[in-house]
Amino acid sequence: MERQEQLQGIGCSRKRKEDPRFIQGKGLYVDDVKLPGMLCGEVVRSPFAHAKIVSINKEKALALPGVHAVITAEDLKPLGLHWMPTLAGDTQAVLADEKVCFQMQEVAMVIADDRYIAADAAELVEVEYEQLPALVDPHKAMDADAPIIREDLVGKDEAGQGKRTHNNHIFTWDVGDKDATDRAFESAEVTVREDILNPRVHPSPMETCGCVASFDKVNGSLTVHITSQAPHIVRTVVTLLSGIPESKVRIISPDIGGGFGNKVGIYPGYVCAIVSSIVLGRPVKWIESRIENISTTAFARDYHGVGELAADKDGRITALRFHALADHGAFNAHAQPTKWPAGLFSICTGSYDIPVAYARVDGVYTNKAPGGVAYRCSFRVTEAVYLIERMIDVLAQKLDIDKAEIRRRNFIQADQFPYQSALGWEYDSGNYAPALEKVLEACDYEGLRKEQTEKRANGELMGIGLCTFTEIVGAGPSKACDVLGVGMFDSCEIRVHPTGSAIARMGTITQGQGHETTYAQIIATELGLSSDDIQIEEGDTDTAPYGLGTYGSRSTPVGGAATAMAARTIRAKAQKIAAHLLEVSPEDIEWDVDRFHVKGNPDAVKTMKEVAWAAYNNVPEGMEMGLESVNYYDPPNFTYPFGIYLCVVDIDRHTGETSIRRFYALDDCGNRINPMIIEGQIHGGLNEAFAVAMGQLISFDEEGNLQGNTLMDYFIPTFVETPHWETDYTVTPSPHHPLGAKGVAESPHVGGIPCFSNAVVDAFAHKGVTHVDMPHTAFNVWKTIHELGLDS
């Protein structure tokens, strides 16, 4: 036991190994990189959402002392780099090619000695525009007279995601048995239908996006420090675009100041900085401002949904039919496994045993920034979970069944796992019903409902929100998931040094999740070495094995599995060495925390440290020296974490202000590697859910002008608004993961958003309100109050 504790391995809340540098200001983020002779890039952006470019005059900018270049699409054309591929099979203008399609679109990049001169010069670039009518409302995108946004696609009947039927149509994707679903709706005892919006929002990590590109003309090699959640894919894309072999492209994701999906894609600023460095032969830094970040790089959501459920009179759901109109902006830069135009939206049957279902998503272009990314969620899982978790409440209200009770009646039962969902997924494990009861008891649900009844009688507004969600994370089996043709495996390489410390490198990249700590804990337990002595490195494509990166909660499900498997290969070799040292056969050896001993003879012992030393000087005949392994793990399935959340709100019926009285989150992510880190991830995800549900919105006027793109306007909760979080857990291991673990960090965002909305709507349920769109700002809530006459 004592030896186990000394390892600080799986299951312990050890302190984070990455913290000492961060608390002393010694982190290395991209903007901290300063190379000799480095220049700065500044992007010239469009003031209009839709306009022809009549002319660009660079003369005044170029005349400014300290300016080295002004690049436009015309300069990139000879290199074939004025357009670039997106992860979704579309192409995106690197710099606007004859027209601009969204406000703040990249038109030119100025390269200058420093950021001040670059900013001055950007002001001096003269661009003449001829404004075109803008298309802002996705519901009007496919109208006969809708403005054509993408002239480059006119006459093309597909944009990388199957057949399209209109100039502004990107794709139609559907799944499920439509006919059987329609029949189930026709014969249903009860049906409900609701229009449900997931508005356009932005992940806004504290660090914006940027890069430092450095091309060495002598060696023909390119090094890029970049804010990327997927450095290896960036390297492949850079090679495909530039023709520089991958062996001469080095992508480094150093410390990343939060990602939340914002740093998955490849952005025009990166491409321009790289091209500028190649042309000028000097390092070029491009760091976006917060305004540029909110305006251009990677919005999320903008899913205009219609949810329908069919049920019997007891509230048992008999069919589900969901549709979403997806606004992808001017270019389809959706972050997704390439074959999934609507991501994993088909997880929308949720935690419920629904016999038949049909889901369809139509993607359209509008004059807005391109996207969308998975903002702290697995691809489109937030949108899917929001729909089902709102709709089950709508059904409960229609049938006057309690919102906890209707969930009990529809849950997939523990003995149904592995569970085949109507839309094609195999849920690995779950145990929903007892977890729900645990939360209801912890929060005295009955007491809360009683209190609510009393409050309602006094005209007070109190809401109780429940959310009982299932996620799908850990993309994914390579037969189902790839990015630009690269399967979505992940990797780990471990090298044990002679004196028993180790270094391990992964294809994932931490952005605050604590990989340097948790991966070390996995190896500590698997190899019996102290996690203090295990160094974890990620993000440098020259040293780390190829991997697909960190997003969609895939690090523990895929990278963590690779880590365990690589460690197990090492332990198997170590067992042979131990047997050799102890002069017995390997089958006669047993593993015991940090050492091998001979079965039946606990005194005949070789510790892992002793074995590590022997691996470099005394191995069995015919065995290679050394103690290292690399594993590329292709998961057999996704993992399906779940959670049961409860939120209590009190609403001021005069101001519309919503106060979060209580938020209780029970999460089940299977076996837990570091409970302290898990709790921290849950807190953060809940806060991002709070942000989305209660205030975040990227909105536009009719001309496509973005209404608010600074932190003055865009809501990031401060200490003051943020509620207190209560956390809890159950453990239902994943049967297919080597450690029984599942992803966790996105669950609180995915499950939190509908929980807040359900609480707010519940406050008005007795007045017949079944749905109100997010965000639930005081003004929006007040409008509901006022319409119902509750403020008089």
Place this chain on the structure above:
Amino acid sequence: MAKTQVSFNLNGQDVDVLVEPRELLIHVLREQLQLTGSHIGCETSHCGACTVDVNGQSIKSCTMLAIQAQGATVMTVEGLAAGGELHPLQQAFMDEHGLQCGFCTPGMLVRGYRFLQENPNPSEEEIRSGMAGNLCRCTGYQNIIKSIQTAAAALNADTGSQAE
């Protein structure tokens, strides 16, 4: 553009820099003086990642000109640890898991340092309002609050033992 000499005390040492009048303090700290602990998160004084301590006040250095620091005493996160010892706030952030990606952390620490001098015994509500100028996207704030409470207790214990 003509440059002006600015002299101030930075983390206990006198420094002289040549700056353009329009240069922001954060840029001078990060780029000329190579102290990259303070970060730039928003350029509009909302996020607090650039918070430094100037003459005993928490200042968002993305909206202060470097020439305004003439004669000032400036402290950044790099000046918090003294004599090889972590400041109790730094230790508490590590112990209470008060940071994740680390980007907001230097600003949080420098603000927390000043806040605990303004209010050595804060309630949770007082911490929430006293720290509201610093944003974090990772932690949901709860463990930062715990960190500040833990640091307050440690600092008060220190003061107590010194008084005895």
